[in-house]
Amino acid sequence: MNAASVIADARAFWAATRKEWRILRRYPGNLLSFIFWPIALPLAYVFQAQAFSGGRDDTMAAFMERTGTNEVAGFLFVGWATYMWLSIVLWGPGTALRTEQIRGSLEAIFLTPASRLVVLFGPAISQLVWAVWIFVVVGVALWIGFGVSIGPVEALRALTVIVVGVPALYAIGALFGAVVLRFGEVHALVQGVRGLFTAVCGMSFPIIVLPDWAQVVALSLPPTYLIADLRAVLLTGSGVGRILGDLAILAGMGAVLAVAAVVAFRRTELHARRGGRLAQY
Amino acid sequence: MPAIAIEAAGLTKDFEKGRRTVWQRLRRERDRRERFRAVDGVDLHVEAGEIFGILGPNGAGKTTTMRMLATLLEPTSGQATVLGHDLVTEARAIRRRLGAVLSGERSLYWKLTARENLEYFAALYHVPPAETKGRIAEILEIVHLTDRADDYVEKYSTGMRQRLVLARALLPAPSLLLLDEPTVGLDPQAARDLRERVVQLREEGRTVLLTTHYMEEADQLCDRIAIVDHGRIVALDTPAGLKRDLNATEVVRLELHGPERSDAALVARLESAGQVAQRTRENGTLHLTVHCQSARELVPLVIDAARAEDAELANIQVQPVSLEDVFISLTGRALRE
Numbered sequence: 001m002n003a004a005s006v007i008a009d010a011r012a013f014w015a016a017t018r019k020e021w022r023i024l025r026r027y028p029g030n031l032l033s034f035i036f037w038p039i040a041l042p043l044a045y046v047f048q049a050q051a052f053s054g055g056r057d058d059t060m061a062a063f064m065e066r067t068g069t070n071e072v073a074g075f076l077f078v079g080w081a082t083y084m085w086l087s088i089v090l091w092g093p094g095t096a097l098r099t100e101q102i103r104g105s106l107e108a109i110f111l112t113p114a115s116r117l118v119v120l121f122g123p124a125i126s127q128l129v130w131a132v133w134i135f136v137v138v139g140v141a142l143w144i145g146f147g148v149s150i151g152p153v154e155a156l157r158a159l160t161v162i163v164v165g166v167p168a169l170y171a172i173g174a175l176f177g178a179v180v181l182r183f184g185e186v187h188a189l190v191q192g193v194r195g196l197f198t199a200v201c202g203m204s205f206p207i208i209v210l211p212d213w214a215q216v217v218a219l220s221l222p223p224t225y226l227i228a229d230l231r232a233v234l235l236t237g238s239g240v241g242r243i244l245g246d247l248a249i250l251a252g253m254g255a256v257l258a259v260a261a262v263v264a265f266r267r268t269e270l271h272a273r274r275g276g277r278l279a280q281y
Numbered sequence: 282m283p284a285i286a287i288e289a290a291g292l293t294k295d296f297e298k299g300r301r302t303v304w305q306r307l308r309r310e311r312d313r314r315e316r317f318r319a320v321d322g323v324d325l326h327v328e329a330g331e332i333f334g335i336l337g338p339n340g341a342g343k344t345t346t347m348r349m350l351a352t353l354l355e356p357t358s359g360q361a362t363v364l365g366h367d368l369v370t371e372a373r374a375i376r377r378r379l380g381a382v383l384s385g386e387r388s389l390y391w392k393l394t395a396r397e398n399l400e401y402f403a404a405l406y407h408v409p410p411a412e413t414k415g416r417i418a419e420i421l422e423i424v425h426l427t428d429r430a431d432d433y434v435e436k437y438s439t440g441m442r443q444r445l446v447l448a449r450a451l452l453p454a455p456s457l458l459l460l461d462e463p464t465v466g467l468d469p470q471a472a473r474d475l476r477e478r479v480v481q482l483r484e485e486g487r488t489v490l491l492t493t494h495y496m497e498e499a500d501q502l503c504d505r506i507a508i509v510d511h512g513r514i515v516a517l518d519t520p521a522g523l524k525r526d527l528n529a530t531e532v533v534r535l536e537l538h539g540p541e542r543s544d545a546a547l548v549a550r551l552e553s554a555g556q557v558a559q560r561t562r563e564n565g566t567l568h569l570t571v572h573c574q575s576a577r578e579l580v581p582l583v584i585d586a587a588r589a590e591d592a593e594l595a596n597i598q599v600q601p602v603s604l605e606d607v608f609i610s611l612t613g614r615a616l617r618e
Contacts, residue, residue: 008407015404023392107353108388112405113376273355276296
């Protein structure tokens with residue numbers, strides 16, 4: 001592959017992102033759902049936490065001891081915002097392929113010389129816009145509803161964490177893409193993995209409350225680090241330097257998962273080309 | 282462009298019938314699925330600049346052959362070069378210079394305009410940005426969609442969508458175009474329009490490989506035709522050459538009412554003046570298709586034979602030989618059976 005080809009693929013990648021964004025824009029109703037859910041879902045957990053704690057000082061102290069912050073709403077809102085973003089990313093590449101398959105356009109794309117990564121990640125990148133939107137909605141809701149303000153420095157630190165976490169999450173998404181090419185359907189698997197992440201990665205609780213074995217599982221999953229580090233920089237005032245160890249692990253996981261995803265995707269594409277599964281859905 | 286656009290030898294594709302469950306895979310049970318051969322040792326030699334047709338009934342292996350040549354399917358065995366590149370090891374190089382219409386109107390983005398669809402695919406085909414706008418305008422003009430270029434595709438008719446699919450295939454300025462049943466589902470006017478475009482493409486020096494099960498389309502468009510049946514090429518020649526090989530100039534189709542026991546004798550009498558290519562009996566009527574050099578000589582014989590065998594001539598049609606007749610003589614079946 002020469003430089004010209006890489007540049008041409010980069011343009012194709014941008015075109016895929018822009019195409020998907022154009023289609024998304026033509027269904028404006030989606031925007032409303034992305035205002036409602038980032039507020040409604042964590043809010044329910046905030047009320048639940050208030051009910052369980054009774055608002056007593058000793059329960060708040062216990063929460064502070066375990067989480068490093070006394071911002072219960074902030075803790076839950078950041079956790080669930082990350083979960084929603086995670087869901088988009090996990091669905092992203094697999095769904096992009098599946099959607100192209102159902103639309104009947106996957107073969108038309110595979111007839112072009114563009115890299116397969118274009119179709120896998122181009123449309124998924126457009127969904128990052130929704131991720132940004134979710135975090136903006138959450139930030140505004142925290143500020144207005146709970147007086148938790150997130151300044152530009154904290155936001156920048158959070159962005160750093162997100163950028164480091166993106167390869168690992170998108171690699172997991174690409175593995176789902178490989179599953180789509182192999183089996184044609186990925187819904188059940190994504191639900192299962194999302195369930196696992198919800199159960200052990202600490203969306204609505206610190207993982208320290210988990211049994212030891214579950215903590216080991218949690219620490220082997222990229223979202224655990226992502227959520228913990230986002231909370232650290234947004235709610236406890238941690239600088240990036242204090243979470244460098246976590247970020248290194250996250251980056252390492254991203255590298256390993258990316259290699260696994262590329263190998264899996266190539267193998268399943270070859271399988272699809274042998275069995276004629278590209279057009280089947 | 283190489284003088285030979287496509288060279289294939291022994292191209293074969295096997296598929297598995299049925300499915301193997303995850304449970305069977307986990308238990309490492311023996312794969313009991315049956316294999317069937319969709320394409321069986323096809324040899325092709327398509328010259329640059331010709332319109333080459335693959336004619337055959339549904340399920341004959343036309344589309345599978347096309348999908349292999351388009352690099353979407355890997356052959357089970359055999360070898361092929363497309364535009365001088367190996368089909369398996371140089372697939373990406375082939376895709377850079379290949380245009381294909383394989384899956385029809387469903388493969389477009391209906392919530393985008395025609396221009397937006399083409400912009401997207403121009404990027405996927407690595408069309409240089411400086412050329413993209415001009416090339417899209419030129420192609421829209423070729424397919425007569427300029428005035429509707431900024432409408433959503435969902436508002437297009439089937440014929441317009443098919444023209445847009447052809448426009449997309451023209452984006453890489455391909456030296457070879459693969460068109461799989463390009464006129465299926467189109468109204469007669471749209472189909473005629475598309476056929477005219479195909480002829481223009483040849484005049485521009487492009488090679489076109491098309492599949493069809495419309496014999497008139499193949500006859501009208503193709504410089505050479507391969508007739509396929511059950512995954513094999515059963516004849517390959519120019520349309521005129523294929524008809525010439527039939528050793529007949531006219532086809533006489535007969536319907537006769539009479540006792541079934543006299544069918545064989547009737548056929549035997551007609552064989553003296555022609556070749557009975559097809560014989561079926563339905564609801565007491567004997568249907569015969571007879572290939573002959575002169576219907577003028579055959580018809581009196583038919584009347585005499587019917588009278589002699591106690592049959593009544595209910596209908597008679599005389600037509601010039603068509604590719605359908607060639608197919609019947611080669612396979613014993615009609616194209617649409």
